[in-house]
Amino acid sequence: MQNELAEVWFYNQGWTAHDFQKSCWKAISKGQSGILNAPTGYGKTFAIWFGVLKSYYDQQNQLNKPKKKQLHTLWITPLRALSKEIHKATSQVSQDLDLDYEIELRTGDTTTAVRQKQRKNPPQALITTPESVHLILATKGGQDYFKNLEFIIVDEWHELLGSKRGVLMELAISRIKSINPKLKIWGISATIGNLQEAKDILLGEHNKGTLIKANINKQIAIETVFPDNLEKFPWAGHLGIKLLDKVVDIINNYQTTLIFTNTRSQAEIWYQQIITHYPEFAGLIAIHHGSLSDEVRFWVEEALHEGRLKAVVCTSSLDLGVDFRPVDCVVQVGSPKGIARFLQRAGRSGHRPDATSVIFYVPTNSLEIIEGDSLKYAVSNHIVESRIPYIRSFDVLIQYLMTLAVGDGFQAEDILQEVAQTHCFSSISQEEFDQCMALLIHGGTSLTAYDDFHRLELVDGLYKVTNRRIAMRHRLSIGAIVSDLMMRVKFLSGKYLGSIEESFIAKLNIGDVFWFSGRQLELVQIIANDAIVRASEKKKGVIPSWMGGRFAISPDLGIAIRHSFKNIHKKRGVSPEITFLKPLFDEQERLSKLPKEDELLVEYIQTKYGNHFFFYPFDGKLVHEGMAQVIAYRLGNIKPATFSIASNEYGFELLSDTDYEVDDKFLQKLFSPQHLHQDINSGINVQEMAKRRFRDIAGIAGLVFQGFPGKQMKSKHLQANAGLFFSVFSEYEPNNLLLREAYDEVFDFQLEEGRMQQAFERIANHKILFSRPEKLTPFSFPIFAESFRERYSNEDWQSRLEKVKMQLLNG
Structure with a gap:
């Protein structure tokens, strides 16, 4: 044709x-x-x-x-x-x-x-x-x-x-x-x-x-950036900035480089460190993330198009399809957490047919180096994640029904037939649809007494919104993107820089300095939703943290990482990453044991801090957090104890004062996939998690009004209002669709129950390696460092941790 x-x-x-x-x-x-x-x-x-x-x-x-x-x-x-x-x-x-x-x-x-x-x-x-x-x-x-x-x-x-x-x-x-x-x-x-x-x-x-x-095999060149010296006892974030000079060498070798970090905080840190140590990059390097003002982002995007920038430190804000032809190199700082994300970012370079995409992987701790091997294996074997679609999102359906009613109005039976044709609502029943309608017409079973929830009226056979105030509020609330309340960051002159979550600003005092938009800023005052700032010359400042920065490795990357453990035991034909890590693995094997692809390592170590259980499923931090709470609950049933929990992408730690008698039968019982759902409910405060999840659901469904532009409601008020609805539904309407949705989302997306179930079932078929090392091992130290950081958060924990590491190296 x-x-x-x-x-x-x-x-x-x-x-x-x-x-x-x-x-x-x-x-x-x-x-x-x-x-x-x-x-x-x-x-x-x-x-x-x-x-x-x-x-x-x-x-x-x-x-x-x-x-x-x-x-x-x-x-x-x-x-x-x-x-x-x-x-x-x-x-x-x-x-x-x-x-x-x-x-x-x-x-x-x-x-x-x-x-x-x-x-x-x-x-x-x-x-x-x-x-x-x-x-x-x-x-x-x-x-x-x-x-x-x-x-x-x-x-x-x-x-x-x-x-x-x-x-x-x-x-x-x-x-x-x-x-x-x-x-x-x-x-x-x-x-x-x-x-x-x-x-x-x-x-x-x-x-x-x-x-x-397309039958096109895009060429991708993946290279891991190695430190000069291997840390046998690594800890998270410790290595990244140490590789700064090597990253700058990469920037100098290419026309334009995108430096991807996983979080906005990390982007601010890297930008600050490059500018501080290499001031000659001023005007040639920029920062780009979702919390910066449109003006800043548009300027960066235009400058990238025109080839005026040598490098941009960015987050997922530059992941998607934008065509920056001058970009011929990408740097990924830290684990990309997913294969698809890694491929997407690699594709930002060589944005032309037949051009090779060049990506450098910069690990943030020694153990993370193994992911260079895992990523190469996944890419060469075309392993890539599935996207799990949402189903039965009744909060979005309720918002949609309001949208139609605010517009031209709708006939209920017609819309039910239409939405039942979608994947998300293919299982919707007449009763469930009626419950959504009831919530909009008269507030449903629990909210009938409140006029604000009498939102729809039947006019000439069509359901419509006749109240102008309700219609206006709804139009302002359309969408399904939810986050913590954002506060605008402005200079005294009124120039807008971007937005930061209220929870971060709330922790600062007037006069405190923080890094944002690549600048050192001093907090001058807070007026309504505006954080007023001025430029500061102080050398020390905190980096904002954003709640959206928490995501774990994908199941497919977990498979690729476990596959890399197959290569650890080979004598020949291994990747540069495995070769470089050999001294660390030798030390791990000397002090404890080294697992294979189909083995789970469990270490039980006694130190002056207590009795440490370390488990290494390699399933990602979020799954490990849930697993840790289930295992803690099961251990508590065997012998009552209080545990502190720490986790990273590779494993988790349970620390207590209680000593346990451990053998193979004991460990198999701990990791049994039987009664998992029951133990999750008993061992984890699912209700509290559902209550927090419900805030977003209540916002999308229009139960809670988020506020007018520039005058948003404070997040604690939103949480309180949503919490009130959660309590009312829990007590008087336990089958409420939105309440059920909150629990479903906790199990599916926060606790990732499906992945936990798969992990427990996989481990049931694995050999469990049990070890009692005399001291912390290269695998356990990074997880121990996570809990150590929490324990000494108000002191100089880094120098304390360095002392512990030196004792291990010299012991």
Whole structure:
């Protein structure tokens, strides 16, 4: 199938179309929906875009006169930066080919005046976000806006899939498909483990669609940065900055480098250290993360485009599809926690066909070096994570029903039929839907007495919101992104720098200095939601910590790490990482034992601090935290004891004053997969965890109003209000859908019960190696360091820990 527009434009660029691009154009011309999977930098956008353009102009040519301009395509992206990138690329095509196909942006930055103009006089294509689609549905006549829509394109679908924003997308598509049954839906996705499922969820159960995979093997060069000396007793974060000089050498060897860190705090630290030790980089290096102001981020993105920056220290804020051609090298500081994330970041470099993506892995402690071997194994064997979609997210459904009611209104039975076609709500019952409706109509079983919860009225057969105040509040609350309350950081002059979580600012005193946006700032005063600051010359300052920074290694990376232990025992043909770590493994084996891939090591060590159990499942910090509490509960049942718990990505520690008689039978009983759910409920304060989770659910469902822009409610008030609903539902309505959802999310996402169950079942089939070392081992020391840090948080714990390490080395 020829695509003349594409042929002309590609010819003018001096490009040849890839087979996957031609396949997309052919499928789109046949009226098919589908999903496209191709490496970054190979023209995924144009593979879809020229299919859209051909379809539009074919229709125009079939009409005797041009149609009145109507919205033809909705292109949805998860990030504003990516929206801008798509807008730039597609507008360039219209300009180069002198097309009358208009493309506009609608994001959180779009002014009210522009939005109103877009409503009255729509462009042919609108590039926007999931939240903005729901905002359009929440306006009068919003549904008519989509009645002539031909295409919905969801970019980076894998990124939305494993979140409630993905549920927002499923619901919006279900409505637009009913408005326009001829709608064609296309997704663009990076490689994920469940690509077929991702397609089925996006397109819906009755749309078979097509899956187009690019047959292109993107070359990735992975190199681990080794320290000069191996620390046999490593601890987290200790090594990273020690490799600063080596990272700077990498920066100097390449045109432009992105330095990825896992947290915003880490990004601030690395930026500060580079500028402090290498002041010649001033003006050539920048920082980019999600809490900085739009102005700062846009400047960095433009400077990257134009090749004016030598390096940018960043977080996941630059993970996605933005095309920075000058970037030819990526540095990953610390474990990437997941293979897909590592591949995504590697793909930021060599953003051109046939260019090799270059990524350097910088471990933050000696043991983390092994992940260099694990990542290479995972990449070469095409191991990549699945994205687990949310199901039965009733908070999002309740918000969606309000959105429709604030807009044109809806008939309940029609909407139930539509939402039941989505993956998220395929199991919804009439009774559950009725409970959602009851909560909106009269507050349900528990809240009937309160007028604020009488939100919907039946008007001419349609459920609508007639109260303007309730409608306005709802429009301000649309979305499924939740976080701690953010406080704006401003200079005395009023210049806005970005936002920091209230919980961090609350710990500071006036006059305290902290690092933010790459600057040393002194807190001057707090006015409402603004932290007023001024520049400071003080050398010492704290680094903000953000709650969003906690995530653990993925199950697939865990498999790859356990596989690396297979190589530890080989004599020949091992990777540079395993070779470098050999002295550490030799020391581990000398003091204790060295596990293989299918073995679990348990160490029981007695020190002046007490009796330490160390377990090494290699399942990630979050899973270990849950496992530790279950094991502590089971140990307490054998002999009552009080435990302190510490964990890292590789294992966990239980420390107590109580001595236990340990043998193989004892350990097998501890790790039995039987009665696990019961023991989780008994050993962990699940109710408290559910109560915290409920705050987010209550916010999304509209039970708790988060406040007006710039005047958000304080997080402690939000927690108190949500806690009140949690208590009322727990006492008077234990089957409340939102209450049940809070518990389900705790088990599924916080405790990762499924992964814990798999870990216990795997260990039941493993050999358990039991060891009683006389002192701390290379494996146990990093976990011990975690608990030591907590114990001496107000003292100079680093020098104390260094003394303990020296005793181990000299002992």
